[in-house]
Amino acid sequence: MHNINILNYNNIACASGTFGVILQKYKNFCLVKFPSKKIFYILSSSQATLGRMSNVQYKLCNLGKAGRNRWFGKRPRVRGVAMNPIDHPHGGGQGKTSGGQPSVSPWGKPTKQIKHRKFVVFKKNKKFVKILDKKNKKYGKNKK
Numbered sequence: 001m002h003n004i005n006i007l008n009y010n011n012i013a014c015a016s017g018t019f020g021v022i023l024q025k026y027k028n029f030c031l032v033k034f035p036s037k038k039i040f041y042i043l044s045s046s047q048a049t050l051g052r053m054s055n056v057q058y059k060l061c062n063l064g065k066a067g068r069n070r071w072f073g074k075r076p077r078v079r080g081v082a083m084n085p086i087d088h089p090h091g092g093g094q095g096k097t098s099g100g101q102p103s104v105s106p107w108g109k110p111t112k113q114i115k116h117r118k119f120v121v122f123k124k125n126k127k128f129v130k131i132l133d134k135k136n137k138k139y140g141k142n143k144k
Contacts (some may be wrong), residue, residue, distance in 0.1 A: 001048040004032070012040070016055035080106065
């Protein structure tokens with residue numbers, strides 16, 4: 001199934017080629033698994049469309065040139081090492097030098113070695129949806 005409506009304000013699996021599979025059904029919830037190996041608890045009263053979203057090979061399309069990327073509104077991405085030291089913490093140096101420190105954003109905050117999301121609960125009108133990690137063996141347990 002695709003285009004799963006959660007709590008009348010959020011849709012999941014709307015992009016081309018995406019889908020979800022129902023693993024188990026409970027009284028009020030369904031356990032849905034997505035290709036990213038994430039498992040969601042979703043209310044069984046929520047709406048969805050059966051089948052897989054079309055245009056599966058959308059990501060495999062080769063754009064061919066940088067200008068076609070610009071047609072889609074994407075700007076060029078400049079590496080921090082190629083900038084001046086005033087523009088980025090990795091910038092500066094003579095010749096092709098490495099950054100000299102762990103990967104950071106232009107504002108100096110670390111970008112790698114950080115787990116962004118382990119366990120998230122969306123709440124609205126006393127109803128909730130749980131997003132669970134594949135590694136979290138005890139589903140539904142929020143570790144602080």
